[in-house]
Amino acid sequence: MTDLLDPVSRDSAERYLRHHFQGPLVGPGDAAYDEVRAVWNAMHDRRPRLIARCTSAADVSTALRYATAAGLAVTVRGGGHNVAGTAVADGAVMIDLSLLNEVDVDPGAQTARAQGGCLLxxxxxxxxxxxxxxxxxxxxxxxxxxxxxxxxxxxLARKWGLTCDHLLAAEVVLADGTIVEATEDEHAELLWGLRGGGGNLGIVTRFTLRLRPVGPVHHQTAVYPLADVPAALARYREFAEAQGPDLHATAALKQAGHQPWIPERLRGLPALFLTAAWFGDEADGPRHTAPLFATAAPDATVSRVMSYAQLQALGDHGEPHGNRYFTKSCYLTDLTDGAVAQLMESAREIRSPLSCIDFEYLRGAIGDVPDEESAFPRRDAPYICTVSAQWTDESADDENAAWSRQGTERLAPWQYGGAYVNYLQDEQPGRVAEVYGAARYERLAALKHRYDPDNVLAGNQNIPPAAHPHV
Ligand SMILES: Cc1cc2nc3c(=O)[nH]c(=O)nc-3n(C[C@H](O)[C@H](O)[C@H](O)COP(=O)(O)OP(=O)(O)OC[C@H]3O[C@@H](n4cnc5c(N)ncnc54)[C@H](O)[C@@H]3O)c2cc1C
Known part of the structure; x- marks a missing residue:
């Protein structure tokens, strides 16, 4: 493992890689190349020099050491879903974690150990x-x-908090190839940074996660024509801001589809979908979700009890791999009449039947976690709004991206500041610093200096190492 610590020629780097790496290595000449280089968003049709399909933390370490010695850029692929396509870059080594997808559960301790390439x-x-x-x-x-x-x-974020709030420990391959375990006792500052700091600090090959009990979910969705949106969203705002942690209510503006429960007169037109999901006792569900729909009567509604697995798969078909996507997202202070009017304007101007404007009230357990406990910023943001353009025809790239961009720009008077780092795409310089805020960004840059001083892991929403770290 140490023979590459000094600069070596690319030839010996290649020999090192071939000797030590256990998983498949896929290059431009290989049959699997096009399949494994593809990421979810087809906008990012990039050609890595090599794809290292890792089968262990040792493989990750070997691939990192190889790339550094060979002077090649590195990207890291988990599920390949990042809208900005940070998992893949032209000419880089893609460290592909997708074969690392085992999960061990300890039901007694209510924890799971999930490998770094797992899908949800x-x-x-x-x-x-x-x-x-x-x-x-x-x-x-x-x-x-x-x-x-x-x-x-x-x-479940309002009930239990974010996924990063459930990260108890992590096996991490650092930028120099060293493998460490970050816990509350060892590398505690690194663990803090992994809770929201993105892929900047190391490659996580195993997440130790806290688990929560879950039962059947009472789920109700309703659809409203655009004319009824002001009344329906006034009710949503009142309902969502008063809801308890067992409830989560979401809103979406998009073209109504052709599902049997949707009235024919709404199909193909921009419409509002409100959803309430209840995670408390099953029998209490209807009593708690119904008030969302009580004041502004929907045109149609569908209500059912489903398993959590069914709930998690509900969104799967709507955002398939291989379409073209452009997303802009922001936090909102409030869902005022003015903001609603702007959202309706974007809904009227929607360019593709696949696109969607999602927004929802957050808070609950997200904001209960003390701010200093994680690198995740802006926990107290009231609302999040995501304007997601989705289309299939490459010639429509510009108009769809412009629609998405305008969708958040016109919400400027109500923006809370910052954005969710995982939805950043095509940003201005300095945006990542703004997302984290000065103090948090400085702390992360200091951590970056400690764990990745040469910025080997730069294929992400990058936080360059601090020049003069104070932490
Ligand atoms: C259809 C869809 C639905 C989504 N829904 C939600 C949602 O409900 N809630 C939400 O919060 N977000 C959601 N997102 C956003 C999602 O959190 C980001 O896209 C995230 O980057 C996806 O992770 P990935 O591993 O699939 O991405 P990838 O593209 O594989 O990776 C993105 C970056 O993450 C880093 N990375 C990934 N794995 C590791 C690892 N093991 N170690 C170190 N770095 C790593 C790397 O820097 C990499 O460049 C959604 C995205 C999509 C496309």
């Missing part, structure tokens, strides 16, 4: 066998790695 559904499948779950995102083919390291919002 890998973790759910293992933990739900014990009626336990780690709160995570809402689309089951998202990667646990990127989601956890950037934060992790989902259905």
């Amino acid at each position: 559904r890998d973790v759910d499948a293992a933990t739900l066998a014990h009626d336990l779950v780690c709160p995570s995102g809402v689309v089951s083919h998202t990667g646990l790695g990127g989601l956890t390291l950037g934060g992790g919002y989902g259905w």
Whole structure:
């Protein structure tokens, strides 16, 4: 493991790699190349020099040491879902974690150890066998790695907190190839940074996660024509801000589809979908979700009890691999009439039937975690709004990106500041610093200086190492 610590020629780096690396190595000439270089967002059609399909932490270490010795840039692929496509870069070594997808559950301790390339559904499948779950995102083919390291919002965030709040420990391959375990006792500052600091500080090959009990979910969705949006969202605002932690209510503006429960007159038109999910006692569900829909009567509503696994798969088909995506996201202070009018304007101007404006009230347990306990910023943000353009035709790239960009720009008067790091795409210089805020950014840059002084892990929402770290 030490023969590459000094600069060596690319030839000996290659020999080192071939000798030590256990998993498949895939290059441009290989049949699997196009499949394994592809990421979720087809906007990022990039050609890495080599894809190292790691089968262990030692493989990750070998691939990192090889890339450094050979003078090649590195990217890290978890689930490949990042909208900015940070998992893949032209000419780089892609450290592909997707074969590292095992999960061990300790039901007694209510913890799971999940390898760094797991998808959310890998973790759910293992933990739900014990009626336990780690709160995570809402689309089951998202990667646990990127989601956890950037934060992790989902259905249970108001009840239990973010995914990164459930990170108890992590096995990490540092930029120099060293493998460490970050816990509350060892490398505690690194663990702090992994809870929200993104992929800057190391490559996590195993996440130790706290689990929570979960049962059936009462789920109700309703659809409203655009004309009824002001009244329906006034009710949403009142309801969502008063809800207890067992409830989570979301809103989406998009073109109504052709599902049987959607009235024919709304199909193909921009419409509002409100959803309330209840995570308390099953029998109490209807009593708690119904008030969301009581004041502004919806055109149609569908209500059902489902398993948590079904809930987690609900969003899967709507955001498939291989389409083109552009996302802009912001936090909002409030859902005022003015903000609602702007959201409706974006809904009217939607460019693609696949696009969507999602927004929801956050708070609950997210804001209960003391701010200094993690690198995750802006826990107290009231609302998040994400304007996601999705389309298939490359010639429509510009108009869809412009629609998404304008969708958040026109919300400027109500923006809370910052943004969710995992939704950043095509940003201005300095945006990452703004997202974290000065003190947090400085602390992360100091950590970066300690754990990755040469910025080997730069294929991310990058925090360069501090020149003169104080921490
Ligand atoms: C359809 C869809 C739904 C989503 N839903 C949600 C949601 O409900 N809640 C939410 O919070 N977010 C959500 N997201 C955003 C998601 O959190 C980010 O896209 C995240 O980056 C995905 O992680 P990944 O591992 O799949 O991504 P990748 O593209 O594989 O990785 C992104 C970056 O994360 C880092 N990374 C990934 N794995 C590791 C690792 N093991 N060690 C070190 N660094 C690593 C690397 O820097 C990498 O460049 C969603 C995204 C999509 C596309």
